[in-house]
Amino acid sequence: MISTSKNHIMNKYVIILITAVLIVAYAGDKFTKIKAKEHYSEFNSANLNGELEMFGIAYRGISIKLKGSTLEYIFYPSIDLKEKRIFDHIAEIGDVIEKPAYSDTLKLIKKNRVLIFTFKKFNK
Numbered sequence: 692m693i694s695t696s697k698n699h700i701m702n703k704y705v706i707i708l709i710t711a712v713l714i715v716a717y718a719g720d721k722f723t724k725i726k727a728k729e730h731y732s733e734f735n736s737a738n739l740n741g742e743l744e745m746f747g748i749a750y751r752g753i754s755i756k757l758k759g760s761t762l763e764y765i766f767y768p769s770i771d772l773k774e775k776r777i778f779d780h781i782a783e784i785g786d787v788i789e790k791p792a793y794s795d796t797l798k799l800i801k802k803n804r805v806l807i808f809t810f811k812k813f814n815k
Contacts, residue, residue, distance in 0.1 A: 724813075726750050730765035731813040737764055739790040739797070746782055753778055757788060767811035768797065778808055 727750060741757035748754070752767040768778040778799065787800040799806040 723750060727752065727767065727811075728813040731767075731811075734764045734766045734810075735812075736792055737762075737790070738792040739764070739788050741788060743782060743784055743786045743788055745784070746779065748779065755788065766797070768808040769810060770808075773807065776806060781806065 730750060730752065739757060741759065743755060744758040744760075745756040745763075746753060749765050752765045754763055754765045756763045770777055781801075782799055783801070788797065789800065790797040795809055795812075797808045797810065799808060
């Protein structure tokens with residue numbers, strides 16, 4: 692049987708541990724939101740027109756790189772407006788990406804169809 696004194700000490704450790712976990716979670720969420728705003732600003736101002744060389748998940752969004760470019764863009768796409776498809780489930784290396792600077796839509800051009808994605812906007 693644990694004494695009352697030991698229970699009191701254990702309770703303090705549990706409270707400290709829970710508090711630390713909550714602080715780390717809050718800080719991580721805040722950092723992710725700050726990075727998302729930065730990524731949105733870069734992506735929004737970009738004029739994209741080229742073949743998809745690489746894509747993947749980054750910062751809870753989609754990271755893309757076009758052939759012949761050293762730049763990588765991160766955005767947070769919605770589901771395709773026509774076919775109700777998720778970007779990273781349908782995109783393939785070699786597909787073409789088109790997005791004029793400051794446009795609110797991105798086109799994913801596959802061999803036989805065009806999918807249109809909107810994306811989450813982050814205000815400053």
